């Protein structure tokens with residue numbers, strides 16, 4: 210009888226802990242070591258990104274946003290890169306997402322020397338890390354071993370809009386396993402890059418349909434933004450820096466947080482981070498501490514682990530913009 214109880218207890222433990230299920234391997238540091246003979250995969254990506262960054266430093270902002278928009282839809286599986294009718298790329302939320310050509314350039318360098326091994330999903334993560342460090346951020350260690358997804362559907366794209374509340378945003382990030390602190394650090398990505406006037410124009414002229422500007426915006430900032438974004442006539446080319454410290458708007462550092470504490474946030478969500486009772490203490494702490502660079506890297510690594518495919522899941526694409534059709 211005792212034996213039966215022990216065996217039963219063991220089976221229950223195994224079932225509960227997921228030990229019986231087919232395990233998928235975790236992401237690891239240096240996954241590609243030895244998989245491409247003596248080729249250093251991360252260094253290969255690094256040299257492509259360094260040369261493209263030299264030509265166009267705005268690829269750093271492009272890649273940060275690309276990683277976010279990839280990881281939040283079906284996980285970090287490069288599903289955002291796939292071309293076709295009704296794929297994620299075609300969603301209005303992804304219309305201004307850039308950097309696809311950058312990933313494709315790194316992929317083709319790798320395919321030339323080590324075909325069929327390095328996933329596009331991992332290239333997004335490595336390339337973003339490299340671009341962040343070129344833009345003045347800390348070079349964080351990335352985990353790899355992701356596989357590429359085979360599904361990309363525009364209707365799945367539900368990345369948050371600029372007017373999302375802090376409460377709703379905490380929920381959206383929480384659903385991806387990210388804490389409010391992770392969320393605040395990750396929004397620190399708005400320390401570089403630009404936003405189109407249309408994404409915050411309501412704050413200048415008709416906030417929440419009041420016919421008035423957003424009262425939380427610094428009036429001096431509003432005066433400048435009105436010049437760049439005249440009412441109702443802007444195009445996609447009319448953009449402003451997300452970090453309103455001109456000496457630092459292309460540098461990955463904590464100045465975005467200093468700006469939002471001065472009521473100089475551009476997007477509604479940026480400003481609300483500095484005003485909300487839950488996130489304000491986190492913003493204050495970031496400005497007072499000196500480890501933004503390290504903690505931002507850690508948050509990017511967590512973002513890069515959202516709902517990943519590993520092991521036998523998914524595939525490794527040959528070209529990042531198309532899936533490999535499986536033989537039936």
Ligand code: HEM
Pocket residue numbers: 269270271273274277305307369370371372373378395396398399401402403404405406408451476478
């Ligand atoms: C609640 C969360 C977020 C919201 C609502 C949000 C919203 C936006 C919006 C509206 C823009 C301007 C896009 C346009 O003009 O079309 C933007 C730009 C950008 N976002 Fe976010 N974002 C969020 C989180 C993040 C995260 C987590 C990252 C990266 C880790 C990120 C990185 C960027 C970057 C770098 C840009 C500038 C892109 C460029 O210059 O091309 N954002 N974001």
